[in-house]
Amino acid sequence: MRGTGTSMHKILVVAPSWVGDAMLMQPMLARLKRRYADCRIDVLAPPWTAGLLHGLPEVNQIITNPFPHGTLQLGQRYRLGRQLRATRYDQAIVLPNSLKSALVPFFARIPLRTGFVGESRYGLINDARRLDKSALPLMVERFAYLAEARDTAIPRPLSAPRLAISGTQRDASLRKLKLGLHQPVAVFCPGAEYGPAKRWPESYYAQLATRFQQQGYAVWLIGSGKDQAVAEQIKQLNGGACVNLCGQTDLADAIALLSCATVVVSNDSGLMHLAAAQDKPMLALFGSSSPQFTPPLSTQARVVKIEIACSPCFQRVCPLGHFNCMMQLTPELVWQNFEQLDISSEQQ
Numbered sequence: 001m002r003g004t005g006t007s008m009h010k011i012l013v014v015a016p017s018w019v020g021d022a023m024l025m026q027p028m029l030a031r032l033k034r035r036y037a038d039c040r041i042d043v044l045a046p047p048w049t050a051g052l053l054h055g056l057p058e059v060n061q062i063i064t065n066p067f068p069h070g071t072l073q074l075g076q077r078y079r080l081g082r083q084l085r086a087t088r089y090d091q092a093i094v095l096p097n098s099l100k101s102a103l104v105p106f107f108a109r110i111p112l113r114t115g116f117v118g119e120s121r122y123g124l125i126n127d128a129r130r131l132d133k134s135a136l137p138l139m140v141e142r143f144a145y146l147a148e149a150r151d152t153a154i155p156r157p158l159s160a161p162r163l164a165i166s167g168t169q170r171d172a173s174l175r176k177l178k179l180g181l182h183q184p185v186a187v188f189c190p191g192a193e194y195g196p197a198k199r200w201p202e203s204y205y206a207q208l209a210t211r212f213q214q215q216g217y218a219v220w221l222i223g224s225g226k227d228q229a230v231a232e233q234i235k236q237l238n239g240g241a242c243v244n245l246c247g248q249t250d251l252a253d254a255i256a257l258l259s260c261a262t263v264v265v266s267n268d269s270g271l272m273h274l275a276a277a278q279d280k281p282m283l284a285l286f287g288s289s290s291p292q293f294t295p296p297l298s299t300q301a302r303v304v305k306i307e308i309a310c311s312p313c314f315q316r317v318c319p320l321g322h323f324n325c326m327m328q329l330t331p332e333l334v335w336q337n338f339e340q341l342d343i344s345s346e347q348q
Contacts, residue, residue, distance in 0.1 A: 009038055010087060012110060014094040014101050015045035015053070017069055018193070019251065019270030020294065022049045023277055024140040025095060026161040029058035031147040031154075042087070044104060051251030052274070055163055072100060081107020093146050094125060114146050139294050160297040163277035165259040173256035177245060179220070186212040186219050187258055189266035189275070190234060191227030191246070195316025197288035198267050200326050202230055206237035207331040208265065213241055217262070220245055222254050222271065263343055265334070268294065276301050281343045283334055287325035288313050304329065304337050 011032060015022050022045065029041055042061040043053055053062050063084070067073050081104045092105030094115035102124035105113045114127040122128065127150060136142045136154075140161065144154045174180065190205050192198035209219045219238075221231040225247035235242040249257065258264060258275045264282040266272040268289045275282050276296035284296045286305040290312040295303060305311075311325040318325075 009036060009040060010089045010091075011036075011039055011041050012063075012084070012087075012089045012092045012105060012108070013041060013043045014092065014096065014105065015043050015049060015065075016095050017046050017049075019049055019052060020273035021095075021139065021270075022052055023161050023163070023270070023273040024294070024297075025143045026056055026058070026163070026277070027140055027159045028093075028143040028147045029056060030159060031144055033058050035147065042089075048251065051253075051255065052163075054252070055165070055255065057164075067100070074103070077103045078107045080104050081109075084108040084110075095143055095146070099124065116142070116146075137292060140297060161273065161277040162279075163255065163274060165256055165278065169252070170256045170259050173249070173253040174260070176253065177248060177257075179243070179257075179260075181260060182218075184217050184262040185260050186217045187261040187264045187275070188219060188221050188234070188242075189223060189264065189269055189271040190221060190230050191223035191271075192267045192269045193224075193226070194269075194289075197313070197315050197318050197323070197326075198269070199230070200267055200285045200287070200329065202233045203237055204326075204329075204331045204334075205234045205265075206242075208334055209234065209238045209242050211331070211335055213238075218243065220257060220261075222246060222249060222257055263338065263341065265338075272296050281341045283337055283341070285326075285329060285334065287311060287323075287329065288315055288318070290314070300342075302337055302341060304334055306333075 032039060040060045041058055042063055043059050044063045044065050045053055046065050050062055053059050085108050089110045091112040092110040094102050097116055097118035099119040099121050102121045106124045112127055113125050115125045116131045117128050136145055144158055148154055188205055212219050219242045221242050221244045223246040228247040231244045231246040235244045255274055259278055261280050264275040264280050266284055268286050272284050276298040279298050279300050282296060282301040284301050284303050286303055291303045306328050308324055
């Protein structure tokens with residue numbers, strides 16, 4: 001029978017919209033491959049995550065999710081669901097908790113539709129799981145739980161997300177951007193799509209860049225086009241010595257550049273998770289968000305955060321106006337944490 005036991009082999013995963021969250025679903029995909037060795041996993045995902053998903057060996061096909069965030073577009077979702085009926089999926093795993101994200105699998109008549117209870121999705125999700133946040137505090141654990149049979153605990157220890165980059169892919173991106181590896185590289189990720197409350201100050205990044213350059217490092221600033229102005233300000237404050245690559249790379253290029261890093265310094269962002277998945281020595285800077293929910297999952301990463309009463313607030317902009325969670329996280333403190341990293345293997 002479709003959708004039961006070991007006969008399951010075609011699975012549609014509805015992916016989250018954020019790049020970092022998409023990286024955190026990789027252990028879940030790997031677990032599905034272990035449970036069903038011959039399974040086919042297709043992923044319904046927004047187009048900006050394709051550069052990541054193409055690098056995950058567990059993914060068979062990426063189906064573009066064309067719906068802008070927050071829009072219903074019920075008719076278009078119905079038409080996409082009808083198109084997917086021909087594939088005859090056995091199961092859908094819906095990672096976002098919104099009602100909208102569960103519509104396409106329902107319209108595709110996928111018999112087993114797994115997800116958390118979410119926004120009154122009864123019927124749309126017929127394998128609805130209740131989330132025990134204390135048992136599954138991390139997002140990566142919550143995703144992995146949906147790969148298991150109902151009422152089954154996730155295997156421990158849970159594997160961390162991993163992302164492999166080929167030398168060919170790396171060299172192609174270096175040629176495209178006219179970059180070389182003649183000195184160690186510090187990659188800075190100064191953006192944060194969620195909002196400015198997650199961004200370490202530009203002047204602090206500039207001061208830290210100067211410290212790295214004095215130690216013989218090249219400093220690359222990477223991010224999306226939205227981060228270009230922030231990165232340019234860092235570059236100017238640093239005297240122009242940083243290389244501002246924000247807006248010049250697609251996601252595949254950004255992944256390749258992270259693979260070149262001797263050390264990564266990043267806000268809590270999607271690029272932080274991509275660096276962690278490559279097991280890069282990293283300083284992950286947290287202010288308004290919490291490493292108790294979405295930490296960088298690598299033993300090479302070091303979370304740098306100060307403990308103050310109002311953090312984490314999870315707001316896009318500091319609600320109190322002082323931004324102390326980041327302002328008190330000084331460049332000197334971050335440099336002290338860098339000196340405690342083990343980067344010897346990256347310099348060989």
